[in-house]
Amino acid sequence: MAKDMHTQEWDSATLTKLDVFEQYVHDWFNITSSYGQNEKFNALEIYDLFCGSGYDGTGKYKGSPLRILDAILKRNLKGKTIKLYFNDNNEEKIKTLKEIINNEYKILSDRKDIKIKYTSVDTDVYTLYSQKYFKLVFLDQYGIKHIHKAQEFLTKGTDILIFIASSYIKRFLEEKTFKKYLDVNSISKRDFENKSNYETHRIITQYFKTIFKNHFIAPFSLTKDNGNTNGLIFISTHRKGQEQFLKTAWKIDENFGEGNKNIDRDFTKDETSLFYEPNEPSEKERRYAELLKEFLKEQRSNIEIKYFSLDNGFLSRHTNKILNSLKNHLECEYCNNAKRGFHLDRDEVKVKVRLK
Ligand SMILES: C[S@@+](CC[C@H](N)C(=O)[O-])C[C@H]1O[C@@H](n2cnc3c(N)ncnc32)[C@H](O)[C@@H]1O
Structure with missing residues (x-):
């Protein structure tokens, strides 16, 4: 049985997890609070369904509920x-x-615009309070038992951030107690063969992409000092959510946008290595550039290219850089009054691109 994390000092992987969560709460507010005032958008909801007691065991570090409050109290709620x-x-x-x-948050008693509801039930039987409004649901669970709740909670306008004990899935995949929570046709021991521990969460994310086929997904790996890799998976009903989470991930991990460790052991991004080259593209970017070239063998619109970019964990700025470096090898067909550029941040088709 896992130890109670609220009686211990949190390790750096746990703190990074909470930093990603807190940063995402900020970024989520930036997007959702800018929607117009009407009945559908006049409230925003955050569900922290495995919220813990507030601090780690030393009282030094704040947990998710207090981080949510700090993020809210810093901003204009419009x-x-x-x-x-x-x-x-x-x-x-x-x-x-x-x-x-x-x-510690006495100020809340004067704030009629911030309401808190506390409950103590098994999340397995928890139902969301409304079908309205934008919602962010945080499922910071130890195990894998509650994956199905993500499926249940995903209605329009809902973003879910779920912590997955990927290293346990890798280890116990074949055991009966685990099999009942997984679609064993979509994941097996073979998926982990010849892969390092660091890659564990990437493989689990691939599994999520097969079971949440119609949703938008992005991962963040969290490797502990012992090498075990777990992580967060972001699941959304809309593209904008996926893009926003990736922006958050790239803010926290400037080199790879994907985790607290150098997953591919890429020496060019290791400051202690002789081969450190901060301005060179990473191994991950190089692999992505090859995938993009393959993708562009068929003509693709600016929108298709952007979605391809996000599904591969990259933002428009990364893809623009690669497209610019390939400029002389691309055939661009412009439409809707566009003349030049790649228009990856436009929602209408402006250009169709093919590798010559
Ligand atoms: C990983 S901790 C979450 C930590 C929290 N996010 C924080 O920052 O402090 C998981 C929490 O879920 C609670 N928990 C475990 N099983 C649960 C269940 N089935 N339903 C609701 N809560 C549960 C535990 O008591 C524990 O506090």
Whole structure:
């Protein structure tokens, strides 16, 4: 059985996980709070359904619920109401969290625009309070038991950030207790053959892409000091969500946009290596450039190229750089009054590109 993380000092992988979450909460507010004032958008909801008691065991580091509050209190809510749902099946933890918030966030008693609902139930039986509004759901679970809840919660306008114990899936995949939570036709031991531990979460993300076929997905790997790799998976019903999460991931991991470790052991991005070349493209970018060239053997619109970029974990700025370097080998057919450029941030077809 996993140790109770709220009685211990958190390791750096856990802190990075929370940093990604907190940064994403900021970025999510930037997008969702800018939608117009109407009944559908006048409230925003965040569900933290494995929320814990507020701090780590040393009292030094804040957990997800307090980080959500810090992110909210720093900003102008532009007239919107924020509804927060904090749940943990451990009643003591919810009690402690409530006390901390009452003592350390007294300002909330004057804020009618921030509402908190505390519950202590098994997330397995939790249902979301509304079908309206933009929602962010954080499922920071230890195991894999609650993957199906992500499927249940994913309605229009919902973004889910779920922590997956990928290293456990890799280890216990063949065991009966695990098999019942997985689609064993879509993942097997063979998927991990000849792959390093660091790549574990990438493989699990591939599995998620097969079971959430109609959704938009992006990963963030979290490797512990012992090499075990778990991670976050972002799942959204819309492209903009996926793009926003990738922007967050690239802010936290400037080299690869994907994790707290150099997953491919790429020496060009290792400051302690003789081969360190900060301005050179990474191994990951080089592989992506080859995939992109292959993709462009058929004519593709600016929109298709952008989606290809996001599905491969890259932002428009990365893809633009590659397209510019290939400029003389591309055939561009412009439409809708466009004349030059690749228009990866436009929602209408402006150019169709093919590798000559
Ligand atoms: C990994 S911790 C979450 C940490 C939290 N995000 C933080 O930053 O402090 C998982 C939490 O889920 C709670 N938990 C475990 N199983 C649960 C379940 N089935 N339903 C609801 N909460 C559960 C545990 O008590 C624990 O506090």
